[in-house]
Amino acid sequence: MMNRKHTRTAVAAATVALALSGLSACGAAKTNSSGGSGSGKVTLTVPSWVGAEANAAVAKYILEHELDTKVETTQLDETVAFDALNSGKADAILEDWGGAAKKVSQYVDDKKTIVGAGELGVTGHIGWFVPKYLADEHPDITDWKNLDKYKKLFETAESGDKGQLLEGSPSYTTNDDALIKNLKLDYKTVYAGSEAAQITQIKENYKAKKPFISYWWTPQWLNSQLDLVEVKLPEYKEGCDADAKKVACGYAKTPLQKYLNADFAKDGGDAAEFLKNFSWTNDQQNEVAAMIANDKMSADKAAEKWVKANKDVWQAWLPKK
Template structure:
């Protein structure tokens, strides 16, 4: 009997709304519980983005009286979710021209939320203790000389270039091929795995070559020096298979769901005003990742000590 009731109630639920049901207008079931106004933020997997979200969350909750939900989503699916209204804002985007064209310009479901104030840069890095011993390693032309030192079980006779999460922007496979380097790109598959590996190498002072990006808190724990790649010129990365230049410096952007930007009231205005510096972000990120403070407490510490910065964001 229970089976039938379950089936019947399921069917009832399906039939409750006979009109159209637009999936792009459905919020999370956990939102707005007990009458609170809810903002949903997308948190990407790297800690810098967690710091942005943690501070925004703390201020929205304590200064503006919102309830904040955070969802961890990869970068490209986050654009999807933002367009569907599943999340209200992305706090830190590293540049996705294809998605920007599709959602901001064509479908107009997403609007730009201004700059975050932080400039991001991707590159190849070696640990500083290794660069000090072999100063010429910081030029890509000399990398082949050190391929033997950078060999691991996974790189099969070549030097290992450690890459991270598949969600990150990378041309490394094409770069290695087009610069004719004696290296193999080994994908760690997630940033967590990559960081763990880097720390393990650093503990034993072993040399390594890795794809990495700044601003990133790991630099404070494992000092790293950038390897100079052929300089970036506008459009040199247009064809992903023929890239033979380094990565650009990207001013990181915020994006908001179009409906939220229109009717999100104080929260939307606050998120548009949110703008801080690389140092601010690193301070919070380091507390989260190294001191293992819960993001909420890290955000509280920063908020308590920098009132002049965030007072300007309040609407």
């Protein structure tokens, strides 16, 4: 996911091209607002994890039901999402973890085709986590300096004679291979394939009380159901992750950011103002994410349920009349 990043980068250039051509085919980002309550059509980019899906679902529901604005959502990795905003094929990124720094420099700072839209209100953090039952049995396992001492507990068929560090999707950008190498740990990253597959594996291991160590993050709805303990990595300091090959520090706590296409930010009327105002907490995001991922509700139904129960929260996001 990141050096101060939670970036989900595209797996291949072909994926990027396909995603952007798909956006074009959908006629995305054709906003025609003149500042009134009806704001035409808005396209929201959604990265491939359920917390971000929760953001988009709630924003979509309120835009459509309160601001008479049609919303399209499209799943794009962060770097591709910035390209889409730059080209005008999408209007908004609602959850950026700071992993596309070059794109921000290119489009926000230099070309000014994208503008910052403030903080989402959610603070993200990545780390390595073990189940509490394992930490209770081996208290010193929560210090990275002792991980090699316990590596046999984490050996799997996939990791061989090394300890397995469970990862999610191969498209997530992480520092973990560099951390393993630079901290001289006898471990190997093994990818579950997706967030959902990683969660399935974690839940199965937890239920069986098996030892495991996983790349994990907050906010995450599953944290309310499982007791996980973070392994202390070397302290994060500003710039310690600047060179991806030399990273030897833990991950930052990152206030997640929103971005808008610059033309949409200027001419998008109530829809743009609403997205600038949209801000909620880790717990609120987790509540909707859990409905989607754990309760198996559709994103639209989860958003509807949350919106109807939290009018006092979202009314503050609406444009002032």
